[in-house]
Amino acid sequence: MFYGALVWDPWLIIVQIVCLQCLHYLTLGLFLTILVGTRVSRMSLAYYFDFATLTVSTVTGRCVIASFVLTALAGAVYLLFLIERSKKCLDFSVTLYTVHLFICICYGGWPSSITWWVVNGTGIGVMALLGEYLCIRRELQEIKIPTARYCLNV
Template structure:
């Protein structure tokens, strides 16, 4: 490791594991939140609620709750960034990465590129919330004083 608090070298294995961890947290929290909402409002459980692009048209309360679940999930992902990534400088990179993977998953599951404007707007809002809140939380940790321990005190 280089001198200083953060290494200037990139560790590809660490980055890959952080991306995998964030992606797993993204889908597990999104699915958990959606399951809770489904239980509370008596909606049917379906993966379409996560991957269906048409589900984000604001036509009924079920779609509005899906939108709110995604916004709450973006807040949870910002908190996860604080613990998994721990660097304010990398929050935008990681937020964009797991939302790009979500875009690809939606594209593959529906065999079509998302064309619904509300879906794109939601993704941009969620990326913004995740990035800004994640950077704020990471900066709070980065700006903490570093305790210097000099050993036991001896009065002479």
């Protein structure tokens, strides 16, 4: 896809945000199921959206934190395939976590735990920086152009 100064498609941006948000929560659910689901009798939305579940004082809380960090790492890979531009990685990462903040506020009120803010701030940083790194590596790959010899033989 060609990108330029005049290319601005709001519907594409909205679809990318929705897809990234959905993949984020699907991946978070997968990691929560693997790491936390084996420790608790019943999974609930509290592990996604309640700031009180992000705590370092319990093993389950540390597993929830690990799930959020692993999801941020996976989010960087999603940025590589969905967004494809290193300049946009920070914007989409912050947008994803801002939407998550609003959902958390609706679910359980304003996050008053410093651990919640540190984990989600780290998630933004990891997702944005690793996503930019991966996108830059892809952008700097050499473009293979067939030589004239191959073009004449066709």
